[in-house]
Amino acid sequence: MSMGSSLCPAFSTFTKHSPLVFNRNVHAYPFLRNCNCIARGYSQKTVDSNVSVSEAPTRPHSEILRIRESLLSREKTAVEIAEDYLSRLKERETKIKSFLYVSEHALQEAEQLDKMVAAKSPLGPLAGVPFGIKDNLCTLDMPSTGGSKILEGYRPPFDATCVRKMKEAGALAIGKTNLDEFGMGSSTENSAFQVTSNPWDLSKVPGGSSGGSAACVAARQCTCSLGSDTGGSIRQPASFCGVVGLKPSYGRVSRYGLMAFASSLDVVGCFGTSVMDTAILLEVISGQDSLDATSSLLQVPSYSSLLPSIGSLETKPLDGLRIGLIKETVVDGVDSGVVSAIFKAADHLQVLGAKIQEVSLLSFSLGLPAYYILACSEASSNLARYDGIRYGNRAPADDLVSMYGNSRSQGFGQEVKRRILMGTYALSAGYYDAFYKKAQQVRTIVQTDFKNALKDCDLLISPAAPTAAYSIGEKTNDPLAMYAGDLMTVNVNLAGLPALVVPCGFTAGEGQKLPVGLQFIAAAFDEERMLRAGHIFEQTIGDLCFVPPLL
Amino acid sequence: MGELPLCQRMLLSLPSSFRVSHSYWRSQRPLPLLSLHLLRNPSLTSASPFSLLGYCHLSSLNAAPGVRRSKFRAHVATDEVRSTVSMDTLLPQFEAVIGIETHVQLSTDTKAFCSCPSQYGAEPNSNICPICMGLPGCLPVLNAKVVEYAVKLGLALGAKINLDSKFDRKQYFYADLPKGYQISQFDIPIASNGSIELDLPVELGGGHRRFGITRIHMEEDAGKLVHAGGDRLSGSPYSQVDLNRAGVPLLEVVSEPDMRTGLEAAEYAAELQRLVRYLGISNGNMQEGSMRCDVNVSVRKKGDEKFGTKVEIKNMNSFSAMQRAIDFEISRQVSLHGEGQASKIVQETRLWEEGSQRTITMRLKEGLADYRYFPEPDLPNVVIEKAFVDEMCSSLPELPNEKRRRYEGMGLSMQDVLILANDYDISRFFDEVLTAGADLKLAANWIMGDIAAYLKNEKMTVNDVNLTPEALAELILMIQNGTISGKIGKEVLVDLLREGGSAKSIVEAKGLLQISDPLTIAAMVDKVLAENPKQVEEYKSGKKKLQGFFGGQLMKASGGKINPTLMNKILLEKLNGN
């Protein structure tokens, strides 16, 4: 038995990609006035050195740290905190519908915690923190459906590694959140069970595929949540719902227990109402896992301790930081409200001392089709296991082939079928070279492009989505329009980079103003730099309030 | 099918300079069956309950991997060998081309990608876990032993080891395949371009052969279907899935089409079995399915360059069955040629039926199956360091062919060489007897004679008996230096085989030491002669044959312990002297 059943590091290395030379253009910020940004109203501001820091007190604080203080100071018990959240969850759930399942054990677990507090036992870093879990993450004591009929009622015999780590840190799993079936979608409308509403405007989508996890945090139904991001599934809903969304580097967080959509792109990440909260969460869920051969051996830094407290900020806390604004993400076709929010954010970063330059990623537009080919190809394979034989729903039939056909045609939704078909097609003999192989080559180019851009810049910024939240039903009949919404995010997955979305402003729509998120992109495993910039940005952007007014 | 152009539309934006010419597949293939089902049945209706663990019931399985609408045909194919009369003249005009794909199940403690035990014969579905069951969210993690064993076999076959290989997914739907794909290696196997050398049995003509090995790759096994009410699919009301074998590591060894006869093919398989046993990486047991051979056979007119249509044969669970199956198939194909019916030789898979001693059609191959291989994204590349390969290389044991050459060089006949070297345990025992100081020829004779007979009689292997190599060497030495007689030696050997211990202690305990003291022998001779005066008279009057009578009397009196040479010498002196 002892004969190594586990991976021997000597035999394997992290997936490599051959370098490919590709030209890119980096425009320094002073030359920006010649580009179309100016025409859209982007202007250079004079730098006012003290403007930001003085506004600090109104900024979001860490809910996680506040819960910890309440527990330690005996201001509140874990049960009281859990009850608060649960009653708010239930009250708002009728409107938002972010949860597919609410835990029956959260209060009991809170009671246990209170006993530990009373006994002065050491508490985990997330003690008493109620969190939501995207339903494509396996949980031992709650059903895990992936948002699919084919897994309706399925109960896994284990916890996903990230869920286990959260629980070990003392967090309370409060429920399973809604999503597009197996993560395939950008609005959470592809869930087989329900449509989730955006807490800012109930007629709008929360984004997706982690729409439930974003909406429940925005609606303060729980403190934070876990999600997954294959092509923007954390960042786009974070932007739509006005919360912080963190997509870590590929390999940073174990994928064990995440129902695979596209294995080479999937990452587990998290949502919170402050950058500090996502930093604390990342620290908990990261690290090498013997059950995931693609998880990285790199040490996990203490992300949260690297974030400066507001009071200690210098006048130009981002002095010397080189930030590249991705030119292709602020062009015609991108919502003007989104673009102006991003420009304002760029202005603010400059005020904080960062050096902003415009960066062109020539491969940017190639990423989207390449992404859909690779993601669908992998999905067509990853979803083959849902065959009705060992688990999940089985449709009756007289023979095996009909049983497969019936179970899968009845169990999967339209979008999943569409992607399985596209992927099957792309991998078929005679088409492989034209589709899958070519898409892999594009992927290499995108990676190289990012790598080069991140040599000249410390961080890149862009919107997280070309628009703010759109109406429910608006794009359900137009898959291509839906896919186009992933333009800002998919390249990051192709390159395996970490990205952070921080609310930065609003667009004024017909009715309710809707939040816009700023996406920070860093080099692989350079989450610290990204979190620090995001934290300082968030703590200094003034009196913008990202709590949905409807609540 | 509005979805398909979408995929193409999305690609229109890709510059054409990315186009590459490298092609994985020659043939084009349609969309797989199951996806078409998806299109046909878009409606949602009620679903039935499911079983999470253990047995899974299926009513009437009738799909097999990579085959469109396949059904097992239970009856014998119509094309049988008809005329044996012309075969004697026909056969020599043709040449068979045989290639073999062998699956070797590795004897690692745990499975290839999870930590379940990989032992054979456990209760159904007792060695399974979420990973080898293919539960949602589970990921494979490579067992390093599999790489080690693959490298060992690659080196033993003189193959090139690929320092950077990768895993791929081979996709098809079948009830015994939990993930809907098999983790295998496609375009970059761990080893390629090797060869295997063997010596054909002397009694069958003998000869040295070298056959090419195309590639060796790592993969996982599938589970097993248990058909209710018998071991056949046809007529079985339902089937159950046993996943104990799912995820057990395999090495697939693909030969070049270098073999020409059933004997060569069987000897190739036997040599491969020997090799994996010598290396200790598999038990190579064909009955248990630890070693499975799929054979491709085609025939062509001698002198022809072009290969004939190849037919795949499965279901042979011994080397002799392999030989018979191939020879049958060659005759069948040649006979069809002889009747002008060569077009009846079609690309198909045929099953060897042991009962009727013939091959029957199992399924037709309608074009190449499309397994939609693509790189396994859950596993990093298998990157091996040169130092590791060197270490494996230096740790290789003496291989069968090296051993045969060494025995040959020591002066043993090829017949003896094959008997001693072909069984790993026997050869190891033989070598240890030699190391313990025994004479080469005597050791060979004892092992191939009395010991082999005993093992055969008792249906045991040399590992099952209590005889140690040291004890045998000691026994041989005691006979050589006259401490015991050869006759006593045979008795002592049986004791050693049964009870173990040292030869010397048995000889001493039983008082079997040879009587070699001339004075003692002389006294015994005197006594026998004195007791038989009549015979002494007769001897002296010319009846010389009576020497044997006295010898027999002396043997009897000594309980067989008397040294026969000395006895005869002294006896003759006394008889002739008086």
Ligand SMILES: [Zn+2]
């Ligand atoms: Zn297992």
